[in-house]
Amino acid sequence: MSRDCIQIIRRGRVLRLRDFTPRTTVLDWLRLEERSTGTKEACAEGDCGACTVVLARRRGDRVVHEPVNSCIAFLGQIDGAELITVEDLAGSGPDGSGPEKSGALHPVQAALAQGHGSQCGFCTPGIVMSLFAHYHRVSDDKPRDHAPSRDEIDEVLAGNLCRCTGYRPIVDAATASLAAPAADRFARSAPERLAALRELEDGQDVLVGDETSFFAAPANEDSLAALLEQHPDATIVAGATDVGLWVTKKLAALPKIVHVGRVAGLDAVTDTADTLTLGAALPLARARPLLGGLDPDIDELMRRFGSTQVRTSGTVGGNIANGSPIGDLAPVLIALGATIELRKGARVRTVPVEDFFVAYGKQDRETGEFVRRLVVPKPAADTRLRVFKITKRMDEDISAVMGAFAFTLRGDRIASARIVSARIAFGGMAGVPKRATAVETALAGAPVADPATWRAAAERIGDDFTPLTDQRGSAAYRLQVAKTIVIKALAEIAGVPSATTRVRPREVARVAS
Numbered sequence: 044m045s046r047d048c049i050q051i052i053r054r055g056r057v058l059r060l061r062d063f064t065p066r067t068t069v070l071d072w073l074r075l076e077e078r079s080t081g082t083k084e085a086c087a088e089g090d091c092g093a094c095t096v097v098l099a100r101r102r103g104d105r106v107v108h109e110p111v112n113s114c115i116a117f118l119g120q121i122d123g124a125e126l127i128t129v130e131d132l133a134g135s136g137p138d139g140s141g142p143e144k145s146g147a148l149h150p151v152q153a154a155l156a157q158g159h160g161s162q163c164g165f166c167t168p169g170i171v172m173s174l175f176a177h178y179h180r181v182s183d184d185k186p187r188d189h190a191p192s193r194d195e196i197d198e199v200l201a202g203n204l205c206r207c208t209g210y211r212p213i214v215d216a217a218t219a220s221l222a223a224p225a226a227d228r229f230a231r232s233a234p235e236r237l238a239a240l241r242e243l244e245d246g247q248d249v250l251v252g253d254e255t256s257f258f259a260a261p262a263n264e265d266s267l268a269a270l271l272e273q274h275p276d277a278t279i280v281a282g283a284t285d286v287g288l289w290v291t292k293k294l295a296a297l298p299k300i301v302h303v304g305r306v307a308g309l310d311a312v313t314d315t316a317d318t319l320t321l322g323a324a325l326p327l328a329r330a331r332p333l334l335g336g337l338d339p340d341i342d343e344l345m346r347r348f349g350s351t352q353v354r355t356s357g358t359v360g361g362n363i364a365n366g367s368p369i370g371d372l373a374p375v376l377i378a379l380g381a382t383i384e385l386r387k388g389a390r391v392r393t394v395p396v397e398d399f400f401v402a403y404g405k406q407d408r409e410t411g412e413f414v415r416r417l418v419v420p421k422p423a424a425d426t427r428l429r430v431f432k433i434t435k436r437m438d439e440d441i442s443a444v445m446g447a448f449a450f451t452l453r454g455d456r457i458a459s460a461r462i463v464s465a466r467i468a469f470g471g472m473a474g475v476p477k478r479a480t481a482v483e484t485a486l487a488g489a490p491v492a493d494p495a496t497w498r499a500a501a502e503r504i505g506d507d508f509t510p511l512t513d514q515r516g517s518a519a520y521r522l523q524v525a526k527t528i529v530i531k532a533l534a535e536i537a538g539v540p541s542a543t544t545r546v547r548p549r550e551v552a553r554v555a556s
């Protein structure tokens with residue numbers, strides 16, 4: 044069965060929406076249709092956070108609250124969710140019974156107002172919603188009995204730009220409002236809201252539109268495969284953190300959109316002793332503890348993977364399927380020897396991630412074929428990993444150079460150990476993420492604790508890559524940075540403290556996460 048509308052909960056009511064174009068964003072619907080203009084449009088690319096809204100969804104037996112950038116999220120993606128905007132918060136504090144009966148500010152709003160955390164106010168709605176989502180994360184995840192750390196607050200706000208540069212009072216407001224468990228109207232009505240969200244889960248395929256123009260959200264893999272065979276020209280969307288920009292920046296028409304976020308089991312995880320298998324639709328936020336558990340460097344990479352809003356929406360499969368040469372997951376997966384599973388119709392095939400990227404903008408994915416899951420081998424006991432993400436700013440930035448290293452060692456003592464083999468992959472150095480095979484060859488059989496070997500191997504980078512110059516860095520800069528992080532990775536493996544090779548040492552990153 045299928046239905047011709049999306050279903051969302053808005054201010055306690057179920058809305059069934061069918062009169063929208065496939066490319067309609069949540070922000071456009073809010074501002075132009077509902078006329079809820081508290082949510083602002085600024086960058087229109089998911090970078091500044093002024094447009095942040097919160098989606099409440101059922102996960103098991105609880106309601107989770109997640110911030111998303113409404114400027115690049117398509118309206119059809121929020122099927123089955125409760126949409127919460129800044130207008131909904133007033134009157135929802137511990138003493139308020141709802142916006143219709145009380146104008147009392149929400150604790151997050153009150154803290155910002157009392158501490159002068161709102162300057163011009165344009166970015167404030169998005170800041171409020173990011174803090175509101177984290178206010179509820181206290182209840183979503185675990186009770187809190189202490190004020191949040193500065194690192195925690197910085198991570199929560201990494202996706203929210205304050206153009207008036209007033210972060211000190213904003214951080215103070217976050218510290219004040221996030222110290223206690225959620226006690227607002229939304230928390231008090233959680234059982235009723237959970238039941239309402241459960242009622243929306245009908246297991247039906249969704250198709251809004253007609254054969255020539257539609258937004259579709261299949262409910263299972265067979266429906267997805269059949270739809271893509273019937274409409275191979277459709278655009279596949281997971282989190283839309285990339286595709287959303289095609290609309291807002293390139294003004295792409297996108298007459299047919301197929302959303303994979305409702306496909307049952309496409310976000311499934313299988314964790315065995317040897318491998319992690321991640322469904323393609325698994326959001327990055329939920330993938331972080333799994334991939335980050337393999338190594339502190341991967342955890343830190345996932346922390347710096349866009350913002351909280353981006354990690355909430357973006358998926359592990361989407362980051363690979365878009366074929367970006369600067370996608371952060373690809374070099375790590377290549378270094379780990381991961382494979383990608385694809386499906387077209389009834390046929391399923393597996394391809395090494397390193398072979399999936401054919402050329403710039405071209406992948407080994409046939410028309411009508413979709414990414415099903417990723418299979419990631421866990422590092423063996425004799426393998427040492429290192430990951431370096433080089434950007435112009437620490438948080439929420441695109442990599443200029445991304446390097447991932449997996450060294451297999453032989454020997455009980457580092458002083459006498461040798462490198463049996465190496466898998467080294469870079470992003471940002473070519474039209475596709477790819478292995479540095481010349482560097483790997485130079486390291487095979489080499490002693491670990493030999494700086495001369497490090498330098499000689501690093502010089503082979505030029506044999507593997509001829510990078511381009513663009514706004515993120517010149518070709519010469521990229522070559523020099525790549526050489527440097529080869530040496531840093533080997534130095535750390537040999538025992539050099541990461542406090543001397545990094546701004547944020549590996550040990551500190553693991554504690555903060």
